[in-house]
Amino acid sequence: MNAIISLLAIIYGYSDSEKRFLNQLPKEVESIDDIHRVHKEMKDQYDSMDDKGIISKFKRWNKKRQINKIDDNIDSPLHRGAKGEIEVLDRLSELSDDYHIFCDVHKQLDHWITYNGQRNLRSAQMDFVVVSYRGVVLIEVKNWSSGFYRKHDGIYPHEQVDRAGRVLWISLKSSWLSPTNPPVTNVLLSVRGNMEYDPDYKSVYVKDLDNINYFIQNRREQFSDKDVERIIGRM
Incomplete structure (x- = not known):
């Protein structure tokens, strides 16, 4: 996995939601920031x-089809998710290169x-993992609205984080090199700040954009430089 290195945090990979969202749009949209510009240009070309x-x-029909791809997805949950992940990554990137x-x-x-009494857990996808x-x-x-959060009938967000944390913890363990059991x-990060801590999931912290970096920076020191290198290698 390639790393982007600067005086700020070191970033590996790209947002999954952004990749999936952009796959729904015309190839001219190379990033979320391009959407409104490309949409206007295509409408002007069509007219x-x-x-x-x-x-x-046929050319006019095809141009209209590309415009519709943007119209159909611009307010989608996938777009909101992608925007949320980008906002979070922008905030996390303000951390130092430690x-x-x-x-x-x-x-x-x-x-x-x-997990919860059933042998039902083997894999997980995680938006971000910060190692230091x-x-x-x-x-x-x-990046859910309060209404969507209340009505959501899929996997409970706190449980999703808890399950992913269990998988990550096991995957990072080592039987012979320290840290053997990091x-x-x-963390469940609510971009809109409308989710609360759930005592049924005691190991899941709930944070927002305003306090996530403070939370990360004020954890106690746990690893040596060599430990950090080894954990990065296990990622």
Whole structure:
């Protein structure tokens, strides 16, 4: 995985939601920031296109189809998720270069493990994992409205983070090199600040954009430089 290195945090990979969202749009949209510019350019091109003749009609139809791709996705949950992850990454990137930020982490164990009394957990996807001498912090981002949060009938966000944290913790363990059992701190990050701590998931902290960096920077020191290198290697 390639790293982007600066005086700020060291970033590995890219936002998963942004990649999936951009795959739904015309190829001219290379980033979320391009959407409104490309949308306007395409509409202007469409309005100026000739509609006489089969070839011209086809070109006009195809341009309209590209415009519709943007119209159909601009207010989608995937777009909101992508925007949320980008906002979080922008905030995390303000950390110093002592912090290594892994984006879109996928982990699969070589065996099923028991979760809540059932042997039903083996893999997990994580939006961000931050590694530093202050520990390992897993972050799941939710950019949900309060209404969507109340009505959501899928996996409970706190449980999603808890499950992912269990997978990450096991995947980072080592039987012979320190740290042999590095702890993982689980964070549910609510971009809109509308989610609360749930005592049924005691290992899941709930944070927002305003306090996530403070939370990470004020963890106690846990690892040496060599420990951090080894954990990065296990990522």
